[in-house]
Amino acid sequence: MKLIQVGYSLITSGNETQTVQLEQVINTEDTHILFGNNVSVGGNGGSLDAQPMSDSSADATSNIDIAWTKCNSNATPQQFGNPNQNFFRITDGQTTAPNTVNFVLALYGWKSSSEYSHFTIEATGTLSDNTAIGHQQGGLKHETTSFNGIKLATNQTGGGGFQAGSQFTMYKVVS
Amino acid sequence: MSEFGYIPDSSVEQKPFSNKGIFSPTDIYNLDQADKWTPQLGQLELIETQTASSDSTINFDTLGSYNIHFLTYTLTGNSADVGLFSRFSKDGGSSFRDSSYHYAQIRGDGEGGFTDVKSTSMWAMQLSDGANVASSGHAFNGYVYYYNLQHATKYSLNTNISSYTDKNAATSAMNYGSGAYPVLESHTALNIFPNTGNISGTASLYGIKEYS
Numbered sequence: 324m325k326l327i328q329v330g331y332s333l334i335t336s337g338n339e340t341q342t343v344q345l346e347q348v349i350n351t352e353d354t355h356i357l358f359g360n361n362v363s364v365g366g367n368g369g370s371l372d373a374q375p376m377s378d379s380s381a382d383a384t385s386n387i388d389i390a391w392t393k394c395n396s397n398a399t400p401q402q403f404g405n406p407n408q409n410f411f412r413i414t415d416g417q418t419t420a421p422n423t424v425n426f427v428l429a430l431y432g433w434k435s436s437s438e439y440s441h442f443t444i445e446a447t448g449t450l451s452d453n454t455a456i457g458h459q460q461g462g463l464k465h466e467t468t469s470f471n472g473i474k475l476a477t478n479q480t481g482g483g484g485f486q487a488g489s490q491f492t493m494y495k496v497v498s
Numbered sequence: 499m500s501e502f503g504y505i506p507d508s509s510v511e512q513k514p515f516s517n518k519g520i521f522s523p524t525d526i527y528n529l530d531q532a533d534k535w536t537p538q539l540g541q542l543e544l545i546e547t548q549t550a551s552s553d554s555t556i557n558f559d560t561l562g563s564y565n566i567h568f569l570t571y572t573l574t575g576n577s578a579d580v581g582l583f584s585r586f587s588k589d590g591g592s593s594f595r596d597s598s599y600h601y602a603q604i605r606g607d608g609e610g611g612f613t614d615v616k617s618t619s620m621w622a623m624q625l626s627d628g629a630n631v632a633s634s635g636h637a638f639n640g641y642v643y644y645y646n647l648q649h650a651t652k653y654s655l656n657t658n659i660s661s662y663t664d665k666n667a668a669t670s671a672m673n674y675g676s677g678a679y680p681v682l683e684s685h686t687a688l689n690i691f692p693n694t695g696n697i698s699g700t701a702s703l704y705g706i707k708e709y710s
Contacts, residue, residue, distance in 0.1 A: 325540030328515070328709055358706065360565045360645060361652060394602035394675045400614045421682055425566075425645035425655050445657040447645065447676035454618065455600035457657060457676025490565070492708040494541060 326356065330472075330493035339365065339483030345493050346379055346472040349434050354496040357428040357473065359413070359446075362489040365482020367451050369417035371424060372410045375433060375440060375464060376472035382464075385409040389462030391444075396455040410476075414446045414458050417479060420486060424448035426458075436469040514709040537707075542568070547702040552576070555691035556701050559591035564705035567644040569690070571702075575631035575638070577695035579665045582629070582638045583622035584690050586647065586654055586679055591687035596621045601677040603658075608669030615673070623677035625690065629662040636663040637699065640673075650684040 330348030334340065349355050362371065374381040387408040393401045414424050426446035432438040444460040475491060477484050510518050512534045521529070529535035545562050550573065561567065573582070585594035599620040605627065606612045615627060626638055640660030646652035656677045664671035690701060 324542065326542040326706065328541050331708060331710060333710055358566055392604060394604060396600035396602040396616045396618050400604060421652055423652060427643055447655045447657045449653055449678050449680055453680035455602050455676055455678035457602050459674055
């Protein structure tokens with residue numbers, strides 16, 4: 324198995340933003356993997372959400388289903404099922420550095436125009452009290468549109484959103 | 499002539515995924531050494547594969563230079579009630595941190611039992627627990643993503659999933675979840691080890707490289 328980098332975004336100081344778009348980076352029907360590394364926001368409490376993209380347009384149709392488990396080193400785990408969403412949530416509980424969120428998001432069939440777009444997520448991070456959290460999820464988008472990118476967004480406005488050092492890298496998985 | 503001696507004029511900036519020109523083997527070698535050549539083998543880079551034979555631990559004392567590491571393992575052992583754990587070292591593997599780990603996992607078994615297993619003050623990051631790996635054909639199997647191990651200003655984190663044989667019945671069991679070491683320090687080595695007995699088998703550590 325090889326990973327071939329196809330997209331990259333690093334938030335730099337002075338360019339904090341609530342939205343990151345990796346556009347036109349999925350050009351084959353191979354599985355793709357997006358890593359989020361060292362992702363922090365400018366205030367305590369934030370979510371990190373995603374939507375598929377076709378060229379420069381994010382798809383906001385309410386047909387994303389997701390099932391997820393949220394683990395916490397200091398609390399009982401939670402399980403959720405959310406049908407008919409217009410986005411999927413990679414994680415909540417985002418906060419300020421040195422607490423960060425890190426994740427691997429695997430994308431299946433996103434480029435295909437005959438299959439639904441599936442995804443799995445493994446996320447880890449710490450809350451402001453250093454508690455470890457993790458999200459393990461699976462989901463799909465109920466349409467056969469060919470997608471070639473992804474939009475990532477946080478609802479946290481403090482400091483402008485995603486903070487400097489937050490990094491997103493997309494790879495194509497090939498044999 | 500450019501810095502590396504290929505055909506284009508020196509105004510061409512060579513960098514991964516944007517190499518321009520005609521290259522000799524020497525040019526390619528020089529560019530690769532300068533980290534400016536488009537990697538042909540991808541960005542999942544094997545750091546080391548280790549083979550254990552009735553050992554108490556597997557230590558990876560070389561981590562390369564990566565933001566994200568990926569570990570795979572398949573390990574038998576000699577205990578019928580054992581867990582698998584991971585620790586970090588900041589002195590190249592001479593000693594390993596043995597407190598302050600957090601983990602948050604779900605443990606499931608083939609008979610339908612699911613429990614949450616967690617701690618905010620653990621002596622290691624748990625990967626598996628309650629396993630029987632003493633019998634022939636039974637083993638720990640799984641993978642771990644480690645984040646920010648080598649950054650002194652970031653916490654070291656992981657996600658993990660494992661499959662093994664449950665200690666109470668000959669059914670499958672699994673753990674999945676995450677872990678954190680919320681101490682600001684740079685790590686130079688990691689290990690995996692059983693809390694009792696020994697392990698035999700292989701574990702491979704990879705680095706996941708990214709280009710800006």
